[in-house]
Structures are given as C-alpha cells and as structure tokens.
Amino acid sequence: MKKHLREIEISGIILMLIGAIMHRFFHIGGGLYICCVGLILWFFNLLYKAFHWKEYERDNKQNIIIMIAVIIMLFVLMITKL
Numbered sequence: 001m002k003k004h005l006r007e008i009e010i011s012g013i014i015l016m017l018i019g020a021i022m023h024r025f026f027h028i029g030g031g032l033y034i035c036c037v038g039l040i041l042w043f044f045n046l047l048y049k050a051f052h053w054k055e056y057e058r059d060n061k062q063n064i065i066i067m068i069a070v071i072i073m074l075f076v077l078m079i080t081k082l
Helices: 002-024 030-051 057-081
Strands: none
Touching: 002 030, 030 057
C-alpha cells in the first residue's frame, strides 16, 4: 500500500477533475459519479496517512491547510450567492 499512495492520490485528483469538468461544462450526469469515486480514493489516501501521522506529518499538515482553504472558499461562495 505504501508504494502506491502517490498513484492513488493522483488518480483520485484526476478523477475529481474529470468528473467536475464533465458535470459543469458538458452537463453529463455521470460526471458526479466519477467525481465521487475520485473523492473516495483521495479520502482513503488521507485516512491512511492520518493513521501513520509520524511518517506523513508534513503531508498531513499540508492537507489540513488545503481543506481549511477549500472550506473557507465554499463559505465565501455560499455567502455571495445569497
């Protein structure tokens, strides 16, 4: 598992991107499912790294900062849509 973490993370991010583009720009309903598969792959990667904190401490801190930034951007988008 440890050897394949990077590939799992990259494939999850690529699937999320492809799914988002398919849904947003091409209005294909299957894009949401592809995006969800990418999110699940990325989540499993984060979960594995969280259980092995000492080994992936730098990656975990970076992921926490990214998640906080995305949450703040989502809140800003929600507020501006009101």
